[in-house]
Amino acid sequence: MGAPTLFTHTNPTTTTPFLSQPIEVCVGSLHNIPLGEGRAYRVGSETIAVFRQRNGKVFAIQNECPHRGGPLSEGILGAGSVICPFHAWKVNVETGECVSDPCTLRTYPVRLDGESIYLKVEA
Amino acid sequence: MNPQQNSRPYSNSERKQKIVVIGNGMAGARAAEEILSRQRDTVEVVIFGDEPYGNYNRILLSNVLTGSQDAKSIFLNPLSWYVENDVTLHAGVRVTAIDRENRRVCGTNGVSETYDTLLFATGSRPFVPPVEGVDKGGVFVFRTIDDCAHIADWAKNCETAVVLGGGLLGLEAARGLLTHGVDVTVLEAAPYLMPQQLDVEGGKILAQTMEAMGVRVLTSAKSVKVVGSSDVEGVLLADGTTLQCDMLVISCGIRANLELARESGLQTERGILVDDQMRTADPNVFAVGECVQHRGATYGLVAPLYEQARVVADVITGVNPNAGYHGSRLATKLKVMGVELASMGRMADAQQGDEIVTYSEPGHGVYKKIIVRGDKIVAGCLLGETDTASALMSLYEKNDDCPVRRADMLFGKASQAGGDDILTLADDALLCSCNQVTKAKVIEVIGQGKTSVLSIGGCTKAGTGCGGCRGLVQQCIEAFAGNVAPDPSANWYVPGVPMSKPELVAAIQAKGLKSVSAVYQALAGGKDDPASKPGLASLLKSLWHDEYIDERDSRYINDRVHANIQKDATFSVIPRMFGGITSADELRRIADVADKYNVPMVKVTGGQRIDLLGVKKEDLPAIWNELGMPSGHAYTKAFRTCKTCVGTEFCRYGVGDSTTLGVKFEKRFQGVEFPHKLKMAVSGCPRNCAEATVKDIGVVAIETGWEIVIGGAAGSRVRAADLLARVGTHDEAIRIVGRFMQYYRENAKYMERTAAFVERLGIEPIRDVIVNDTEGIGERLDREIQAAVDAYIDPWSEANEPVHPKQFNALIPLEPVLATSKR
Numbered sequence: 001m002g003a004p005t006l007f008t009h010t011n012p013t014t015t016t017p018f019l020s021q022p023i024e025v026c027v028g029s030l031h032n033i034p035l036g037e038g039r040a041y042r043v044g045s046e047t048i049a050v051f052r053q054r055n056g057k058v059f060a061i062q063n064e065c066p067h068r069g070g071p072l073s074e075g076i077l078g079a080g081s082v083i084c085p086f087h088a089w090k091v092n093v094e095t096g097e098c099v100s101d102p103c104t105l106r107t108y109p110v111r112l113d114g115e116s117i118y119l120k121v122e123a
Numbered sequence: 124m125n126p127q128q129n130s131r132p133y134s135n136s137e138r139k140q141k142i143v144v145i146g147n148g149m150a151g152a153r154a155a156e157e158i159l160s161r162q163r164d165t166v167e168v169v170i171f172g173d174e175p176y177g178n179y180n181r182i183l184l185s186n187v188l189t190g191s192q193d194a195k196s197i198f199l200n201p202l203s204w205y206v207e208n209d210v211t212l213h214a215g216v217r218v219t220a221i222d223r224e225n226r227r228v229c230g231t232n233g234v235s236e237t238y239d240t241l242l243f244a245t246g247s248r249p250f251v252p253p254v255e256g257v258d259k260g261g262v263f264v265f266r267t268i269d270d271c272a273h274i275a276d277w278a279k280n281c282e283t284a285v286v287l288g289g290g291l292l293g294l295e296a297a298r299g300l301l302t303h304g305v306d307v308t309v310l311e312a313a314p315y316l317m318p319q320q321l322d323v324e325g326g327k328i329l330a331q332t333m334e335a336m337g338v339r340v341l342t343s344a345k346s347v348k349v350v351g352s353s354d355v356e357g358v359l360l361a362d363g364t365t366l367q368c369d370m371l372v373i374s375c376g377i378r379a380n381l382e383l384a385r386e387s388g389l390q391t392e393r394g395i396l397v398d399d400q401m402r403t404a405d406p407n408v409f410a411v412g413e414c415v416q417h418r419g420a421t422y423g424l425v426a427p428l429y430e431q432a433r434v435v436a437d438v439i440t441g442v443n444p445n446a447g448y449h450g451s452r453l454a455t456k457l458k459v460m461g462v463e464l465a466s467m468g469r470m471a472d473a474q475q476g477d478e479i480v481t482y483s484e485p486g487h488g489v490y491k492k493i494i495v496r497g498d499k500i501v502a503g504c505l506l507g508e509t510d511t512a513s514a515l516m517s518l519y520e521k522n523d524d525c526p527v528r529r530a531d532m533l534f535g536k537a538s539q540a541g542g543d544d545i546l547t548l549a550d551d552a553l554l555c556s557c558n559q560v561t562k563a564k565v566i567e568v569i570g571q572g573k574t575s576v577l578s579i580g581g582c583t584k585a586g587t588g589c590g591g592c593r594g595l596v597q598q599c600i601e602a603f604a605g606n607v608a609p610d611p612s613a614n615w616y617v618p619g620v621p622m623s624k625p626e627l628v629a630a631i632q633a634k635g636l637k638s639v640s641a642v643y644q645a646l647a648g649g650k651d652d653p654a655s656k657p658g659l660a661s662l663l664k665s666l667w668h669d670e671y672i673d674e675r676d677s678r679y680i681n682d683r684v685h686a687n688i689q690k691d692a693t694f695s696v697i698p699r700m701f702g703g704i705t706s707a708d709e710l711r712r713i714a715d716v717a718d719k720y721n722v723p724m725v726k727v728t729g730g731q732r733i734d735l736l737g738v739k740k741e742d743l744p745a746i747w748n749e750l751g752m753p754s755g756h757a758y759t760k761a762f763r764t765c766k767t768c769v770g771t772e773f774c775r776y777g778v779g780d781s782t783t784l785g786v787k788f789e790k791r792f793q794g795v796e797f798p799h800k801l802k803m804a805v806s807g808c809p810r811n812c813a814e815a816t817v818k819d820i821g822v823v824a825i826e827t828g829w830e831i832v833i834g835g836a837a838g839s840r841v842r843a844a845d846l847l848a849r850v851g852t853h854d855e856a857i858r859i860v861g862r863f864m865q866y867y868r869e870n871a872k873y874m875e876r877t878a879a880f881v882e883r884l885g886i887e888p889i890r891d892v893i894v895n896d897t898e899g900i901g902e903r904l905d906r907e908i909q910a911a912v913d914a915y916i917d918p919w920s921e922a923n924e925p926v927h928p929k930q931f932n933a934l935i936p937l938e939p940v941l942a943t944s945k946r
Contacts, residue, residue: 025937032935034927036640036676037683040934047934054640054651054676071692071933074680078643078653079619085680085688087558088584090654 022120030058030115038082040073043121048108049073050117051082051093059093060108060119066098139167142439143228143238145218145383147172149181150412150428151244152200153896157436159208160902166440168210169236171228174267175215176202180897182425185292187271188299194268199899221387223405240439243384243395243403243410247377247423252287256349261370265296266377274372278303281369285309285358287346289316289326291457293374297338298460300372308339308366310358315342317459320466324483325490325506332462332488332507341366377423379414394421399447401435411435418450427451429895443851454516456509456887462488465512467519468502470494477501480529491533498524505533513886517846545598554599555585555592565599574604581618581654616873617659619643619652624662624872631666638672639663657682658873661760661798665868669914675926684931685918686743687758689736692933694743696735698752699793702767702785702805703731709752716749730757730764730802740933744922753793754919760874761796762803762864765789766814770807770824779824781807784853788822791857794915795864795908798871803860816844819877820863822856825849829856833863833889834881842878845886848894862901863893865908 027041030052038051040063049063049072061082063073070086080094091098096105109120142158144151147170155168172178178200186192205212216230221241229235249264251257261281263274278284278300286297289311297307309316315326316333330340345361349371357367379394389403390396394416401409401417411431413423422428430448437446454467470492473479478495489507493500493515500519505512515532518525525532548554550563560583573579576596580586586593616624620642627646636642639659643651656677664671681687686694700709713733717725723737732755738746747754756763765788768774770781785805792803804815805822815821817837821844823830828851835844847863850856866889871880881889891897893904921930929935 027937028935032929032932034675034929036674039929039932041937042934043937055649068690074688074692074933076653076656076679077676078651078656081653083653086690088654 022122024111024118024120027117027119030112030117036077038073038075038077040071041119043119046121048119048121049082049093050110050119051077053077053080058110058112058117060110061091061093061096062106065089065091066101066103066105139165140239140440141167141169141237142240142242143236144168144170144242144244145228146170146244146246146412146414147174147178147212147214148244148246148412149178149199149425150246150432151242152178153429154242154244154411154432154435155210156200156896157432158440159210161436161442162440168208169213169238170205170210171213171216171218171230171234173215173217174269176268179268181266184265184268184271185295185299187268188265188274188296189302190275194271197268199897218383221383223387223408226407239407241408242435242439243389243408243414244412245380245383245414247379247413249373250376250378251373252346252375254346254349256351256355257371257373259349259351260354261351262349262355263370263372265292265372265374271299274299274370275303277370278305281305283308283368284370284372285366285368286372286374287358288374288376289313289340289342290319290374290376291317291459293372294333294338294459296372296374297333301337305370306339307337308341308368309333310344310346310360310366311340311342312345313342316340317464318471319469320457320464321490321504321506322470322492324481325470325492325504328483328485328488328490329459329462329464329506331485333460335488336460338460377413379416379421381414384410384414392416399434399449400438400444401431401448402438409435409439417448420450422451422453424451424453424455425891425897426455426895427453452520452522454519456512456516456885462507463505463509463512464507465503465505465509465516467500467504467516468494470502470504472502478529480532482533493525493529493532495525495529500525500532503532510534513845514843516887520846545595545602554595555583558584560585562599565596566603569600569604574600576600577615577618616662617652617655619650619655620647620659622646627662628666631663637663637667637670638674639677640674641672661796661873664796668910675930681758684740684743685754685758685921686738686740691737693737693739695757696738696743696746696750697728697732697755697757698750699755699764699789700732700752701789702765702782704767704782704786705733712750712752716746719749720746728757730755731766732757732764740931743931744925747919747922753917756794756918759796760799761794762789762792762801764802766802766804766818768805768807768812770805774807776810777807777824778826779807779829780853781805781813781822781824784822784829784856785813787853787857788860791912792861792864794917795868795911797864797868798873799876801864801867801877817841818844820844820860822860828852831856831859831863834877834886836876836878838876840878842882845881847886847890858905859893861908861912862904863889865904865911866893868911869904869907 025043033039033052036054038049041048047063048060051059063071065072065084067089068086070084072082072084074085075082081090082093083090096107111118144155180197180199183197187194213234216232216234218228218230220229227237249266283306284300286293286309289309297309300307315323316329333340346358347361348359349355350357350359355371357365359365381391384395385391395410395414397403397410397415397417401411412428434446434448437443456465473494480493482491491505493503499522548562552562554560554562554565564583565585568579568582576586576593579596586596614623615621616627630646634645636645639656642659657679660677675683686696720742722735726734728734765785767782767785770779771777772782788803801819803820804813804818806813806815807824811823815823816832817835821832821835830849831847832844833847836842848859
């Protein structure tokens with residue numbers, strides 16, 4: 001089995017953003033994401049899960065679940081949280097807080113321009 | 124209803140076969156139903172019943188007396204059933220004479236009917252001992268709806284009552300009278316209670332329990348006279364004492380109603396004599412039910428009656444003229460005034476040299492005794508604690524050898540993991556190995572008010588993996604939650620909507636909520652709790668069928684892409700191989716796909732099919748297309764697979780065609796959804812190479828047909844399946860299995876496997892509904908499962924018609940045109 005390329009980035013809690021510049025990246029149309037679901041995007045070295053909640057809110061968070069690396073973009077979304085498809089860890093997609101563990105995932109500010117989704121990431 | 128219309132002479136061969144049933148009780152009406160289900164178009168059914176009602180479930184009369192059930196609710200066939208089924212019912216008409224020579228039945232009110240076939244189902248009546256004074260006011264028997272009403276009515280003005288007879292029915296009558304605020308004394312002529320089911324010691328322990336509940340028990344009490352002027356005032360006993368009472372209920376057993384049979388010249392002893400086809404010496408006259416004596420035995424329980432009704436219907440309609448009733452081994456599970464009792468055979472049948480295995484714990488009302496002869500159970504009773512009853516009754520009914528370690532018959536698993544264990548367990552011991560949750564952690568959240576297994580699982584994950592520790596978590600709750608306020612969410616169907624399942628169903632139906640988002644809007648203030656989505660989706664689909672509005676975001680990833688997600692976010696693809704049978708052609712296509720898509724592992728599964736592991740999400744549609752095989756549903760809560768052994772097709776030992784039956788099951792039920800996954804197997808002989816007895820539903824060939832077993836499991840816990848039914852043919856097996864499937868679909872909790880479901884409901888109640896159709900829902904269940912079968916669509920057809928353009932994309936590439944714009 002080849003290395004799972006989705007999960008190769010470093011642990012978010014150890015990154016040092018001092019030297020980086022925030023830039024805004026357009027990841028495409030809102031309609032690429034089915035209503036109420038999420039999809040993953042590769043931006044630079046990071047894989048980001050973008051969620052389109054049924055109430056119109058859009059969230060972006062690191063795709064990798066801190067537990068065993070499950071792809072959060074494949075999880076079930078609702079009420080501002082996603083449930084990891086691997087072992088049902090629950091993560092707040094707005095704050096990045098993990099419900100059953102004292103860790104925080106990296107989140108990314110989102111801006112909508114018409115149907116286009118823009119994420120603010122470190123360069 | 125005009126009898127004159129039916130009095131044409133018996134000669135015209137095109138005329139319908141006219142069947143006259145005498146008796147509209149549980150046996151007569153059931154026989155009529157069985158007959159109509161076989162030959163609706165070529166028979167005409169006429170029923171005489173001397174009660175002016177439709178047919179009701181006599182077993183539930185004690186509930187009517189206690190007021191826990193309304194009289195209306197115990198009717199099996201209301202009068203409208205007879206109209207809808209073109210059955211002529213002479214309600215309130217008693218048959219007075221039978222002219223067998225001219226095949227004519229005459230009743231009261233001048234009603235007269237000719238017959239081609241006559242069926243006696245005259246049942247029995249309460250035995251009233253020949254004691255002086257039993258004709259006084261305030262003396263009752265306990266047999267009919269009217270008796271219930273009269274007893275309840277009289278009890279209003281009574282302070283004390285005596286029940287004559289300490290058998291099951293007498294004790295039920297005593298329970299009924301207690302609820303009417305009457306002081307009750309039970310008199311039993313034998314030295315102990317329930318002499319049919321218990322022995323001296325068991326009877327004494329039961330008496331203690333009864334006394335603790337407020338019923339006085341007098342045994343070895345012979346009544347000689349009912350005293351009083353016009354109404355009963357007391358009972359005089361043989362020892363000269365008089366027991367004062369304002370009413371007397373007689374419950375001294377039953378006697379078959381035989382007068383009519385005798386007068387028409389049929390042979391009777393304790394019942395009407397019949398052969399294995401339920402036929403009397405007159406080839407046109409049959410008999411079923413409590414009025415029958417078959418191979419020397421008479422029966423007063425419902426299961427033998429219903430079996431007789433099936434046999435008589437097969438024979439009378441000619442569907443199976445060789446059908447035979449071979450007698451019943453009686454094993455029942457009862458509740459006597461809330462005390463559990465399981466009984467097999469008769470304790471009195473013990474002989475010298477028998478092995479007696481007993482356990483007695485009078486302080487807790489527990490008594491267990493099994494009589495073993497040559498490794499077979501002859502008789503047994505379990506009183507007060509019946510956790511091994513299902514296994515024992517199965518051994519008894521099948522006449523199988525009992526376990527070498529005899530204690531296993533008396534003590535279930537529960538006693539190994541009893542209440543004390545959790546207390547002796549160290550605080551840092553793991554309760555949940557799947558999620559590494561310690562006892563201390565569970566106790567901590569109990570202290571925070573989490574007092575249900577569900578809510579503890581919600582915050583610690585204990586019990587959410589294999590589920591094997593849920594019993595321990597429950598014990599923790601019982602041991603440590605004594606002073607903690609109960610958690611109201613314990614009864615909620617899903618954590619995100621504050622309602623129990625019945626409340627939720629009612630609200631969904633009242634408001635016409637057909638999608639998960641609509642439920643959240645209407646019932647949860649718009650908060651769409653993600654953990655509740657799949658459960659709600661499952662419920663809505665089962666309620667609305669094709670009206671259900673399917674929102675894919677409510678599905679787990681597996682059900683969005685019809686494949687099982689793996690630890691590296693790739694997927695596994697398992698195509699269906701009906702009954703585990705494949706072909707060179709299919710194997711060639713699988714090999715080609717594995718090559719072309721670099722599938723890292725190709726593995727044979729435990730369910731007798733082939734798993735392609737490590738498939739990329741994007742490749743799923745193309746792989747399905749190139750396989751050209753339907754989905755095996757190995758990723759979802761649905762019918763999975765039917766494992767088979769080769770059976771009579773090749774095996775030297777096979778006694779049944781297991782592969783053909785397995786393929787039939789799989790073709791029929793593929794894709795049907797359930798509250799949890801459902802696995803099947805069919806074995807061609809009792810050697811059981813397909814391991815059918817640890818499947819959700821298993822079918823095992825025996826010399827006379829097939830045994831259907833349910834509730835088996837071989838996952839985190841192993842459980843042997845319980846025997847549901849024995850049937851003769853593939854078609855019967857398919858019908859019974861389908862019926863159970865629908866019942867499970869409707870009544871199981873979300874995520875409840877059949878093993879837990881069968882344990883929660885008990886095998887006997889399930890068998891009553893599925894096999895004996897005591898609730899009269901059998902045909903509806905058959906229709907509903909047929910609708911589910913008809914609705915089958917291969918989910919892999921979404922390969923060519925995805926529900927969303929990006930349904931099978933994990934990673935969406937950035938669109939270069941829009942790429943980056945610095946701000």
